Amino acid sequence: MIWASGFQRTKRMVRLTAAGAIFLDEARRVVAQAERAEEAARRAGRGELGHIEIGYVASTAFADVLQTQIRTYRAACPDVQVNCREIVMERLPAMLDEGQIDIAFLRPPIGYPPRNPVGDAPARPFRCRPPRGTCAGVA
CATH class of the missing domain: 3.40.190.10 (Periplasmic binding protein-like II)
Structure with a gap:
């Protein structure tokens, strides 16, 4: 659970808060790491790693x-x-x-x-x- 607001909203726009920007950067890193882990597992399964x-x-x-x-x-x-x-x-x-x-x-x-x-x-x-x-x- 996140205890900070990730967005600043008005009737005309939605903007990331500082906390939202940090969360987004970290979430992108997690997704990228998951993709690297998936590729490493595939390579290991093909015998290219290990x-x-x-x-x-x-x-x-x-x-x-x-x-x-x-x-x-x-x-x-x-x-x-x-x-x-x-x-x-x-x-x-x-x-x-x-x-x-x-x-x-x-x-x-x-x-x-x-x-x-x-x-x-x-x-x-x-x-x-x-x-x-x-x-x-x-x-």
Whole structure:
């Protein structure tokens, strides 16, 4: 509830009071912030904002697989924070399955949880799974 008059009225005109002008400025800021929040939510839903957690084995870094994929991803999705960490290969599939990481770069042969897609990293698109967000269509 507003305890000040926002308008000064006469028979010929209506004018904002000082309190009304301040209220109008603040209301415009609120609407603009709501629009920015809505757009940020849309971008996050499309995977253009947020962060991804990547787990990898050392050999992927030595073979330049990891660097190439991350460079491509960052060029396409500059507003997504990418966090990489080297992890013992045997732990990667379970961490992926439990949602502790979004992407795993590892060397076969190793058992994969059934819910996670598996493919050759250089030949497959670099994708993450929701809800953390991805930049869709990055190859």
